[in-house]
Every structure is written in structure tokens, then in C-alpha cells.
Amino acid sequence: MVETACSNFKVVVIGGGLVGSLATVYFANKDIRQDKHASGRSINLALSTRGIEALKGAGVDDEIIPTLIPMKGRYIHALDGSFNTQNYGIFGQCINSVDRKLMNEKLLTVAEKHALVKLNFEVGVERCDFESGEITFVNNKKEKIIVSDADLIIGADGAFSKVRQQLLRQLTMNFSQEYIGHLYVELNMPPTKSGDYAMDSNHLHIWPRETFMMIALPNLDKSFTVTLFMPKEKFASIKTHQDLLTFFDVTFPDAVTLIGRDLLVEDYFKNPKGTLMTVKCDPYHYKNKAVIVGDAAHAMVPFYGQGMNCGFEDLIVLNELFSEHVPSNRAPTEEELGTILSKYTETRKKDAHAICDLAKQNYIEMRSGVINPKYLLRKKFEDFWHRRFPDLIVPLYTMVSFSRIPYSEALQRYEKQTTWFEWYLKARITFKVVLALAVAKAFMPLVKKLIQ
Ligand SMILES: Cc1cc2nc3c(=O)[nH]c(=O)nc-3n(C[C@H](O)[C@H](O)[C@H](O)COP(=O)(O)OP(=O)(O)OC[C@H]3O[C@@H](n4cnc5c(N)ncnc54)[C@H](O)[C@@H]3O)c2cc1C
Numbered sequence: 001m002v003e004t005a006c007s008n009f010k011v012v013v014i015g016g017g018l019v020g021s022l023a024t025v026y027f028a029n030k031d032i033r034q035d036k037h038a039s040g041r042s043i044n045l046a047l048s049t050r051g052i053e054a055l056k057g058a059g060v061d062d063e064i065i066p067t068l069i070p071m072k073g074r075y076i077h078a079l080d081g082s083f084n085t086q087n088y089g090i091f092g093q094c095i096n097s098v099d100r101k102l103m104n105e106k107l108l109t110v111a112e113k114h115a116l117v118k119l120n121f122e123v124g125v126e127r128c129d130f131e132s133g134e135i136t137f138v139n140n141k142k143e144k145i146i147v148s149d150a151d152l153i154i155g156a157d158g159a160f161s162k163v164r165q166q167l168l169r170q171l172t173m174n175f176s177q178e179y180i181g182h183l184y185v186e187l188n189m190p191p192t193k194s195g196d197y198a199m200d201s202n203h204l205h206i207w208p209r210e211t212f213m214m215i216a217l218p219n220l221d222k223s224f225t226v227t228l229f230m231p232k233e234k235f236a237s238i239k240t241h242q243d244l245l246t247f248f249d250v251t252f253p254d255a256v257t258l259i260g261r262d263l264l265v266e267d268y269f270k271n272p273k274g275t276l277m278t279v280k281c282d283p284y285h286y287k288n289k290a291v292i293v294g295d296a297a298h299a300m301v302p303f304y305g306q307g308m309n310c311g312f313e314d315l316i317v318l319n320e321l322f323s324e325h326v327p328s329n330r331a332p333t334e335e336e337l338g339t340i341l342s343k344y345t346e347t348r349k350k351d352a353h354a355i356c357d358l359a360k361q362n363y364i365e366m367r368s369g370v371i372n373p374k375y376l377l378r379k380k381f382e383d384f385w386h387r388r389f390p391d392l393i394v395p396l397y398t399m400v401s402f403s404r405i406p407y408s409e410a411l412q413r414y415e416k417q418t419t420w421f422e423w424y425l426k427a428r429i430t431f432k433v434v435l436a437l438a439v440a441k442a443f444m445p446l447v448k449k450l451i452q
Pocket residue numbers: 014015016017018019020021037038039040041043044045046047123124125126156157158159160161162184227274293294295296302304305306307308309310311
């Protein structure tokens with residue numbers, strides 16, 4: 001199926017989602033033969049520094065950046081209809097809402113333009129024999145298509161990766177998969193009658209409700225994609241249109257009006273309820289033959305907005321290792337490839353595991369932390385010191401979303417900062433107690449006099 005003469009190194013990228021399509025561009029830029037499968041699903045998502053850096057590294061940022069809608073902070077909707085905003089970064093940094101389908105299409109279009117790339121849609125991988133480099137695909141007519149002598153197989157086939165499944169059979173691999181007991185459903189908030197956004201489009205909207213939450217990200221067509229995350233029992237308890245409307249009237253009164261009752265009912269009951277899970281595994285590679293990237297290697301819950309960003313960053317790391325070990329425009333030797341892939345697992349697994357954990361924690365932060373006084377105090381404390389010593393104390397959100405500090409290092413620094421913050425809290429309390437005692441002591445003679 002891939003019969004481009006030219007290069008002597010054949011890379012097969014499996015999966016044409018966000019990470020697979022960007023991987024294709026990376027390898028096509030190396031002038032290496034390509035083969036890929038593609039398809040996709042559609043929602044908007046938040047693109048931040050790591051993802052943007054990866055797009056720049058592949059030279060495709062010009063295509064994507066004009067389509068982004070910057071979001072400078074959180075817009076928090078309280079139960080009584082009031083709101084407040086919290087900026088993401090103190091220096092005005094933004095995360096960006098991006099249309100998944102549009103970005104995927106743009107990446108595939110760029111990939112397709114490369115002479116050496118051949119895209120193959122509507123085929124799914126069935127088996128991989130990593131040792132011989134033979135991959136068996138099946139098309140939608142159930143016909144088998146065999147691709148042989150792949151020099152490198154890149155598995156980018158998402159959270160339910162078949163390539164990973166094949167690795168699990170052919171490797172000693174640690175693997176864990178954990179569902180959180182919450183589901184999500186997507187709703188649409190249309191533009192207003194006058195054709196404008198129904199809410200401020202430069203924020204990520206959150207309706208934190210302690211044990212669950214709803215969020216909304218803007219789209220280019222002036223609508224918002226609204227996502228409701230809740231325990232599955234809560235979903236199960238909403239059975240009728242009336243149940244749903246009552247629940248929304250009580251819980252998200254401002255949103256009901258903006259979405260519209262009819263559309264709300266229609267979307268809620270029609271749209272699938274998605275599951276959310278974390279996948280961790282180790283290693284990510286098979287000798288000098290195959291490697292998994294993106295969700296195939298590390299699916300995470302979406303609460304840090306890092307799944308795609310981390311998957312894109314995988315490609316920066318892989319590309320850096322290629323540059324480090326292979327002189328430009330030469331195909332790697334088997335030995336070099338073995339070194340690259342094992343170094344890749346070594347550095348990437350601790351970072352991927354760290355962001356998987358952080359993503360899980362951030363659900364609690366988003367649904368209740370953002371309205372918790374201790375959280376807000378810590379934010380104030382960190383912002384204060386970050387402004388004065390930008391490298392010494394860096395808020396976790398800034399490290400994760402606005403830097404390329406390795407996730408595992410960000411997590412360690414955050415833990416250290418937690419200790420400092422705890423000291424600050426203790427100092428504050430001690431100061432208050434000492435002050436109270438001093439005041440009491442000063443007034444004691446007066447009190448005594450009054451009593452006598
Ligand atoms: C509700 C939600 C919100 C999210 N929000 C964000 C966000 O704000 N920011 C962020 O960075 N991330 C976010 N994510 C995570 C993000 O969607 C994923 O991390 C990202 O899509 C991973 O890309 P991928 O290419 O690895 O996998 P996918 O996008 O899942 O693509 C996998 C591709 O492989 C194909 N495939 C599957 N099986 C086979 C097979 N057997 N053979 C061949 N091909 C196959 C699929 O058709 C698909 O095209 C969110 C996820 C969810 C669920």
C-alpha cells in the first residue's frame with residue numbers, strides 16, 4: 001500500500017487523530033516514508049504551551065494559530081447567578097480553544113502534501129508483529145491488508161489502542177486502566193439572536209458544584225460547547241425531560257436560558273455519555289521496532305486540558321532524541337533506533353504518569369477548589385511571590401500550561417511549594433495568636449481596673 005520509492009526507512013503511523021496526524025508531519029519532515037490510517041471525533045479542546053511548541057516544531061503553527069480562541073482565565077458561575085473571574089497566569093498568558101476536527105483536518109492536509117506520505121483512511125489495525133515489522137489492517141469491507149517491513153511502527157491509535165494491546169501480548173509491560181465513576185455529555189450553547197457569543201468568549205466558563213461541574217469553551221461559529229461532568233448515578237437519576245429541566249433550573253439557572261430549554265433537552269438525551277479513564281503503562285516501546293504515543297500510551301481524564309498537549313509534547317521529545325542520536329537526513333541504524341526508543345520510555349514515562357495524576361487531582365480543584373478559601377489564599381500567595389520572583393515560586397497551573405518544565409518536575413516543585421505555603425499558614429496563625437495575646441496583655445490593667 002505504500003510504494004513510494006526514495007527513502008530507505010519506512011515509518012507506519014497507526015491512528016490519524018490529533019497526535020497521529022502531527023506525528024506524520026514530524027516524520028514526513030524527516031523525509032521518511034509514511035503510511036497512515038485516519039479518522040476522528042469532534043469536540044473543542046484547550047491548547048496550551050506544550051502543544052503550541054510541538055506545532056511550531058513541525059512548522060504547522062501558522063496553519064493552526066489563526067483558528068485559536070484565547071481564553072485568559074476562568075469565568076466562574078455561582079449558583080445565585082453571580083460570577084467572578086480568575087486569570088490563568090499573572091502575565092496574561094492564555095490557553096486556547098481549538099476545534100478538534102478543524103485542527104485534525106489541517107494537520108492531515110499538511111501531512112498529505114508531503115510527497116512521501118501516503119494516507120490510508122478507513123482501515124483499522126488488527127495485528128502487529130513487531131519483530132518482523134508486519135502489520136495487518138482490516139478495511140471496512142473486512143478485507144485484510146498487510147503492510148510489511150516497517151522499520152518503525154508508531155502507535156497513535158488512542159485510548160483503546162490496538163497497538164498497545166499487541167505490545168501487552170509481546171512484551172513484559174506494566175499496565176493499568178482506571179475509570180473514574182463520572183461520565184460527561186456535551187451540549188451546545190448557540191449564538192444569541194444578534195449572532196454574538198452568549199457569554200464572554202475569552203474565558204473558560206465553569207459552573208463548579210462541589211461534587212460535579214459543567215464547563216464551556218467557545219467555538220469559532222460563536223457558539224459554546226458545554227460539557228457536563230457528573231457521577232454516573234446522577235446521570236442515571238435524570239430520566240425524563242422534566243427531571244432534566246428541574247435539575248438545570250436549580251443547578252445552572254443562568255445556563256438554561258442561554259442554551260434554551262428545547263435544545264438542552266434534545267442534546268442531553270441524544271448525545272452519548274462518555275466515560276473517563278486513566279491509562280498508564282511502561283514501557284512505551286518494543287526494542288527498536290515500535291513506540292506508542294498520545295492517548296495510546298497515556299490516556300488521562302480531561303481536567304487539566306493536557307491530554308493532547310502531552311501527546312504533542314511526546315513528539316517533541318521523540319524528535320529531540322532523533323536529532324540527538326541521528327545525523328540529519330540519514331535513516332537511523334537499528335542500534336540508534338533502539339537507544340532512541342528506550343531513552344524515550346525512560347524520560348517520558350515519569351512525566352506522563354505525573355500529568356495523569358495531576359489531571360485527576362484537578363477535577364477536584366475545578367469543581368470545588370476554585371471556590372474554596374484555602375485554595376484562593378494559596379493562589380494569592382503564589383501569585384504574589386511569582387510576580388516578584390518569577391523563577392522561584394511558580395504556580396502549578398503556570399508550570400503545566402505555560403511552560404515546558406517536565407510534568408514530573410512541576411509536580412515535585414508544587415509539593416515543595418505546598419510545604420512553604422503550609423509554613424506561611426502556620427506563621428499567619430502564630431502571628432494572629434501572638435497579636436491577640438499582646439493586645440489582651442495591653443488591655444489587662446484596664447480590664448482589671450474596670451472589674452474592681
Ligand atoms: C471530554 C474531553 C475533553 C478533552 N479536553 C482536552 C483539552 O482541553 N486539552 C487537551 O490537551 N486534551 C483534551 N482531551 C484529551 C484529548 O482529546 C486526547 O488526549 C487526544 O485526542 C489524544 O490524541 P490521540 O491522537 O492520541 O488519540 P485520538 O484523538 O483518540 O485519536 C486516535 C485515532 O486512532 C484511530 N484508531 C483507533 N483504533 C484504531 C485502529 N485499531 N487502527 C487504526 N486506527 C485506529 C481513531 O480512529 C483516531 O483517529 C480531552 C478529552 C476528552 C474526552
